[in-house]
Structures are given as structure tokens and as C-alpha cells.
Amino acid sequence: MMGHFDYLAPKTLAEALGALQDRGSGAAVLAGGTDLLVQLKQRKRDLSCLISVGSLPELKGIRKTPDGMLSVGAATPLGEIVSAAGLSREAACLAEAARKVGSSQVRNLATLGGNLCNAAPSADTAPVLLVMEAGARIAGPGKERVVPLEHFFTGPGATVLQPGEILVAVEIPQAPAGFAASYIKHSVRRAMDIAFVGVAALMVPGADGAGAARVRIGLGAVSPTPMRARKAEAALEGQPFSVELAARAGEIAATECSPITDLRASAEYRREMVAVLTRRALVAAWESAQGGAAR
Numbered sequence: 060m061m062g063h064f065d066y067l068a069p070k071t072l073a074e075a076l077g078a079l080q081d082r083g084s085g086a087a088v089l090a091g092g093t094d095l096l097v098q099l100k101q102r103k104r105d106l107s108c109l110i111s112v113g114s115l116p117e118l119k120g121i122r123k124t125p126d127g128m129l130s131v132g133a134a135t136p137l138g139e140i141v142s143a144a145g146l147s148r149e150a151a152c153l154a155e156a157a158r159k160v161g162s163s164q165v166r167n168l169a170t171l172g173g174n175l176c177n178a179a180p181s182a183d184t185a186p187v188l189l190v191m192e193a194g195a196r197i198a199g200p201g202k203e204r205v206v207p208l209e210h211f212f213t214g215p216g217a218t219v220l221q222p223g224e225i226l227v228a229v230e231i232p233q234a235p236a237g238f239a240a241s242y243i244k245h246s247v248r249r250a251m252d253i254a255f256v257g258v259a260a261l262m263v264p265g266a267d268g269a270g271a272a273r274v275r276i277g278l279g280a281v282s283p284t285p286m287r288a289r290k291a292e293a294a295l296e297g298q299p300f301s302v303e304l305a306a307r308a309g310e311i312a313a314t315e316c317s318p319i320t321d322l323r324a325s326a327e328y329r330r331e332m333v334a335v336l337t338r339r340a341l342v343a344a345w346e347s348a349q350g351g352a353a354r
């Protein structure tokens with residue numbers, strides 16, 4: 060049973076920010092509710108007011124900006140992101156991760172902003188957004204700021220959002236020509252299960268075609284926040300690509316994360332899976348960048 064709370068449905072972002080400020084610490088933003096309503100039912104949170112952002116035009120939709128950036132409104136349902144895969148290659152990468160969240164019923168409600176603001180270390184959209192170096196556009200009373208996603212998460216369930224702030228959009232810069240990315244989610248069941256390891260890899264081939272000029276690796280569910288594996292990235296950049304080198308990078312990534320043991324998997328198993336899945340994600344991204352050539 061949930062406790063009693065007021066429900067507000069503002070029509071504009073300015074109204075929503077005003078309501079959030081007026082209602083203070085007892086208020087929270089409600090998007091699709093697939094995390095928040097469960098937490099309320101389980102009495103993990105006690106709130107006096109929910110402020111819906113579902114009909115705010117400023118938080119809806121996916122569009123390309125004149126400078127080639129992909130801007131995804133925070134209240135855009137993940138199902139809509141899956142359907143927009145054809146918009147650009149960046150949109151296709153995000154769609155690949157969004158497709159792996161829950162079931163189609165969940166994806167029709169669940170929003171991108173909710174996935175990020177809930178800040179679960181296993182949030183499926185986070186690793187791929189980290190490798191694409193996305194930014195979080197945040198609105199607060201009288202001001203807006205953009206925070207690189209890498210600095211958005213501060214701990215399990217915690218973000219840089221200050222009281223009274225709302226995530227407005229996620230901004231993905233146009234990636235260099237020839238890039239390719241992949242996301243691999245490892246979970247106990249095939250569907251409707253959170254990742255116990257998630258790995259995203261992005262590669263941009265170098266001019267000589269033998270190796271990658273840019274490598275980005277994002278890890279989920281193996282540290283208090285989604286994270287980049289920077290040492291593993293550095294081991295690959297500028298080197299001729301090979302499966303052996305990808306395996307070495309996987310081993311390095313496994314030393315960079317700090318997984319925990321819980322009911323679902325041991326820390327040791329998670330570390331082993333980081334090594335395996337990082338190698339796989341790198342090889343998949345490299346092959347895709349090469350136009351599918353088997354290596």
C-alpha cells in the first residue's frame with residue numbers, strides 16, 4: 060500500500076520547477092513511474108507530492124540540433140527511442156541499449172530521464188551514453204547547466220541533481236565518421252531482468268585502418284556508479300587492433316571496476332564477466348566499424 064500524496068501535472072517546465080520549489084523536500088518528479096511507484100509501494104520512499112513531467116513539451120521527443128547533436132528529451136519513453144533508431148547512428152546506438160530494458164510494456168512507460176535519475180549502477184542506458192560522451196541538460200530555479208554524464212552519477216541512487224532541479228534532456232554529440240558502438244548486457248534471465256554486468260564499447264578507426272584512434276568503454280553494474288574504463292581504453296588507442304589486444308583490454312577493465320557480491324553473483328564472477336564482455340563488445344564494435352568483416 061502506498062501512502063497518500065498530492066499529484067500535480069504541470070503544463071510547462073517553468074510551472075514544474077515552481078511546484079518543485081514550493082513543495083520542498085516532500086516532492087519528487089514522476090516520469091513513467093516504473094521505478095518510483097515501486098519504491099513508494101515498497102515504502103522505500105515517503106513523499107507528499109508527485110510532480111508529473113510526462114506532459115512537459117520541453118522534456119519530450121528526439122531531435123537533431125543544427126550542429127549535429129542528438130537531443131533526447133528526458134521524458135521520452137524508451138519505446139519511442141527504440142523506434143527512432145533510424146534517425147542517426149548515435150540514435151541507433153542508444154536504441155540498442157534501450158531495447159534491452161525490461162519488456163515492451165515497461166519500455167512504453169519507462170523514460171530515459173527516469174533510467175538515469177534513478178541512478179541504479181545497472182541502468183542499461185548509462186554505459187552507452189558514457190561511451191558517446193553524452194551530457195545531461197539540467198534545469199533549476201532560474202538557470203540551466205549541462206553536466207557530462209560521467210559526472211552525473213555520484214553513487215547508487217544518487218546524482219548531481221540538487222533539490223528543485225529537473226533533468227531536461229540528454230545531449231549526444233555527433234560522433235566522428237566511421238564510429239561503431241555495441242552494448243552487451245549479461246543477466247540471469249533473457250528478458251525482464253536487470254544487468255549484472257553491462258558493457259558498452261565505442262571505436263573510431265584510425266586513418267591507417269589498422270587500429271582505433273578513439274576507444275571508449277563503459278561499464279554498468281560493477282561499481283557504485285556506471286563508469287568508463289579509461290586504462291583499458293588507453294591500452295587500445297593507436298595500437299593495431301587484434302582479438303588478443305581486446306582480451307588484454309578486457310582484463311585491464313576488470314581491474315578498474317569494483318563489483319560487489321550479492322545474491323545474484325559474486326564480485327569475482329562479475330569481474331570475470333567484465334573481462335569477457337569487454338573483449339566481445341570491442342570486437343563487435345571493431346567489426347561493425349569495418350563493415351562486418353570477420354576477424
Ligand SMILES: Cc1cc2nc3c(=O)[nH]c(=O)nc-3n(C[C@H](O)[C@H](O)[C@H](O)COP(=O)(O)OP(=O)(O)OC[C@H]3O[C@@H](n4cnc5c(N)ncnc54)[C@H](O)[C@@H]3O)c2cc1C
Binds near residue numbers: 092112172173
Ligand atoms: C518489470 C521491470 C523491469 C525493469 N527492467 C529494467 C532493465 O532491464 N534495465 C533497466 O535499466 N531498468 C529496468 N527497470 C527499471 C525502470 O523501468 C527504468 O529505470 C526506467 O527507465 C525508469 O524510468 P521511469 O520514467 O519509469 O522513472 P520514474 O520511476 O518515474 O522515476 C525514477 C526516478 O527518477 C526521478 N526522475 C524521473 N525523471 C526525472 C527528471 N526528468 N528529472 C529529475 N528526476 C527525474 C524520479 O523522481 C525517480 O526518483 C525495470 C523496472 C520494472 C518495473
